[in-house]
Amino acid sequence: VPRLSETGGGSVQAGGSLKLTCTYSENAKVWYMGWFRQAPGKEREGVAGIDRESRTRVSDSVKGRFTISQDRAKNTLYLEMSSLKPEDTAIYYCAGDLASYRSLDSHDWDYWGQGTHVTVTS
Numbered sequence: 001v002p003r004l005s006e007t008g009g010g011s012v013q014a015g016g017s018l019k020l021t022c023t024y025s026e027n028a029k030v031w032y033m034g035w036f037r038q039a040p041g042k043e044r045e046g047v048a049g050i051d052r053e054s055r056t057r058v059s060d061s062v063k064g065r066f067t068i069s070q071d072r073a074k075n076t077l078y079l080e081m082s083s084l085k086p087e088d089t090a091i092y093y094c095a096g097d098l099a100s101y102r103s104l105d106s107h108d109w110d111y112w113g114q115g116t117h118v119t120v121t122s
Contacts, residue, residue: 047066
């Protein structure tokens with residue numbers, strides 16, 4: 001099955017920045033890619049998505065602070081996070097789907113990474 005792996009998580013002070021990376025191996029050319037997060041005790045939340053042509057979508061909660069990008073040739077997805085807030089603390093997951101587009105409100109994407117922890121301190 002396709003493999004996705006996230007790196008770049010860690011601890012950062014409020015107002016700081018962090019960049020997450022996701023590397024994937026299979027069906028990259030037909031995937032819609034995205035980032036989700038899940039805070040302790042809360043439901044998983046879609047935060048950003050990107051298609052093969054690098055058209056992007058971001059959730060209202062992170063708009064203006066987070067940027068999703070990709071390097072298809074390197075099978076790599078990025079999430080640049082700035083102006084981080086304590087409420088951004090969560091496990092961040094890289095996800096992919098074989099469709100050309102998937103809603104960030106959907107939780108049944110085809111493939112998921114293992115997650116990387118992000119902690120924002122005040």
